[in-house]
Amino acid sequence: MSSLTSLPVRRFSASRTLLASVSMLLVAGLATGCGASAEPEAAATPTPSEEINFSYEDYTATIPGNPQRVVVLDSRAGLEMALLAGYPIVATAYDEDGPLSPLVSADAKHLKSTAFELDREEIASYNPDLIVVGDGWGKYYDGEGFDLGKIAPVLQVNSGTDVSEDPAKEPFKAMTDQLALLERTSQSDAAIAAYETSVAEAKEKIGAYTEGKTASVIHAPVDNFNVISDEAIYEVVLPALGFSILENDVINDAPAAQTGTGHVLSYENAVKALGDADMLMVYKADEGADLDPVLKRVPAVEEGNWIDGNLAQRFGFALTYKSLVDDIVEDVEGFEDFSATSK
Template sequence: MPVIESTKTFHPTVSPSATETPLQSTKDVDDEFTRLIDSLTRRGFLTSAAALGALGALSACSSESSGTEASDEWVDIVVADQTYRLPRDPKRVVVLEARGALDFALLAEYPIVATNWDPKSQLMQKVPAGAARLGGTNNEPNAESILSYDPDLLVVGKGWWDYYQDKGLLGTDIAPVLVVDEGTTGSSWKQAMTAQLTALDRREVAERVIARYNAELAQARAKIGGLLEGKSIAIAGADSGQIWLQNNTFAVSVAQDLGLNVLTDAAHAAPYRKDSTFYSLEELAIFDQADFVLLQNPDAVEAESPTWKRVRAVQDGHVGHLRYDLNNGLALTAMALAADIAEQVQVMR
């Protein structure tokens, strides 16, 4: 099996310089509140009167740094044609979502002081001791909580970043923002991850990450052995009266990196969503081509339908569970998924 190589390049462009936003404390709550509201308004973190009401009486405010940082302390990266200037070696990193963003922050070996928390995610056990649970939610980032950690870098996945921009919830001036690129398709995560780590002057980290991933793949292949030789697997999901088959996704790419024959059907996918193909409960014949099915949402009512239960792999008991926290991410999640697939296909024995 060929290994995954980190040979991609990244081409940053130059952006205007950024300034740090350290926290300062004050005993005067009224003055503190006024300054923070003014700061947040200037920075574009919260832009509506309704959002201001959620702030309450805050215990910290931000102030602009008047100094100009040396250029070698900053690095410029490009994500989706947007250029971001980031600290080369951040000291206080706050992670705003516990999937791709946390995966990347851990891989980059950033000093995480606080992170969004998902108790069901395997990434939580990798969070450094002492890192705090960030207040707020993915849908509603909490200004008070974020500012209280005096961050010099925020890390967020591109999907959530786009959401925050659309809703006017977060601007780039509260602190530099690293927008994590997980690839334009689910299967391009390796290239995107390697390129972004390299652009951040963490090429050595990228090399170590790829080496760890290849080592995990080798262990998982050894555990699978010949269980799936000459056989195929389907990576599927159940919801909204349908069963879907993944085509060009993160999970499919990991299974293919394991050397597995993965059943796909991109030819019949909707033009606007080629990553998966959706079938009604009366159109499940394609799944009979699979010897093993890795199914997201196995407890969904669709998975109890008579037509699904007639699928060959389902009748044989050759169905595994694709966990939500493993269906998307970067290398740490991919390693966990590879090991999980190797464990779940043991039902084929």
């Protein structure tokens, strides 16, 4: 059920990095940035069918092809797909410091009810002609009998974590498949192009520094830590930026996490497991939490070459991947040894 929990986020620089690319996305009609409505431009995008029979993996629904009043119920897959599709969002649940928040129209209202206690009357008050939600939350609401379909047609967005047999080789399969079903292929192409542009720019900025360096990614709650470098987004982004992903017997022999990704280790093994990492990305359980004292002895942490990660970036589509690239670049440029070598 971890995919349904509300995830804390760190201080976030996406308001700068994502908005810097808005002009590129605007050309493709994907987004118009903070304070503007995110709609596809008519000249660049064919008019969708009046009605779309959406069927992907285990979800089927009949939805409007060109909705006018969209309510989004989550801040991850649902919100990202709504932004990619250029849907006019009238209300949504989103983290104000999340990676996608700068792309949400300033006119969109913020839902007052919590994710676990949705207010159906509040949703209905926006008179939506489409409700968009990620599949994790969508299945939860179905199981709890929220009957969202009685308010408006519902699009459950597949987050893509289980779609491909090798998600690291096909990171955007779920995005491209679903946008094609929504008759918005051009938006998919533009989002991938924007991500690839960010990667190319990142290599120019930090490529000389990252070459030959190893990196690891961990989730670090109180009792132990979970090495999650094998999740698709890191297997794609870190090598693209020049890092190799740290592997060793200590990590590989550790028990698998109950979530199905990563390996769980006690903090007493932190130095042994992570000692050879040149860069460490740490996702803390709470934004303001301090690092475990043993974790502070890991060389990458001692030397200041660690990144305080944003849990909202653990999975997503091309906009999320791009935001992760941009954030890593900004953080690496702040490392003391990067500053020293760049002088």
